[in-house]
Amino acid sequence: MIRPVTPDDTDALMELADAISLFSPDQLDELRAMLVASFLNSGDNQPFWLTDDDNGLVGVAYCEPERMTEGTWNLQFIAIHPSCQKEGRGTSLLKQVEDSLLARGGRILLVETVGTEDFAQVREFYKKNGYVEEARIREFYAEGADKVVFWKALKRTERTKS
Structure with a gap:
């Protein structure tokens, strides 16, 4: 079940972030600070977190608005626990992010990643x-x-129209 992150998820999300091996210890500390800060803010133009909870957190996405833009957001990261990859969970979580952004008036979603060979699978996921590589x-x-x-233009569909 994909749902918003709650303060009670903090430790489990940090364990998930550590399990995917993309973050250094300093980056994990920064990630925890970002997560805690997000619980203090709310509103349509605030960063938000979603998680895939399947009797334990197996996925997470973090998105924040681009400053000084109208409706442009940046997906800072999306990750699925290694034991749950290749099950369509990443795509489902990404679609939920897109739908959430549309509900907030989002127009564009940007994603930044690394151009090295070990991130080729990540780039293929976005394609x-x-x-589109912009x-x-x-x-x-x-x-x-x-x-x-x-880059992706977010579009309203029958499932996102309210």
Whole structure:
């Protein structure tokens, strides 16, 4: 079941973030601070978290608005526990993010990822879900590690119209 994150999810989400092995210890600390801060704010133009809860948290997505834009959001990360990947959970979670953004007046969703070979599967995931590579910044993260920006226009469908 995909649902908004609650303060009670904090420890489980940190365990999930650690299990996917994408974050350094410093980044995990920053992630925890972002999560806690999000519980203090609310509203349509505030960052938000969603989780895939299947008798335990197996997925998470974090999205925040782009400053000084109208309806542009950035998916900072989406992750599924390694033991639950390749089951369609990432696609379901991404679709829920998109629907949530539409309900908040979102127009565009950006996603930034790494251009290295070990992230090829991640880039294919976004392409498969209708995202277009919009920009590439060479050597952004490190030597040989480009920043790749994907773009998608969010559209209302029968399931998202209210």
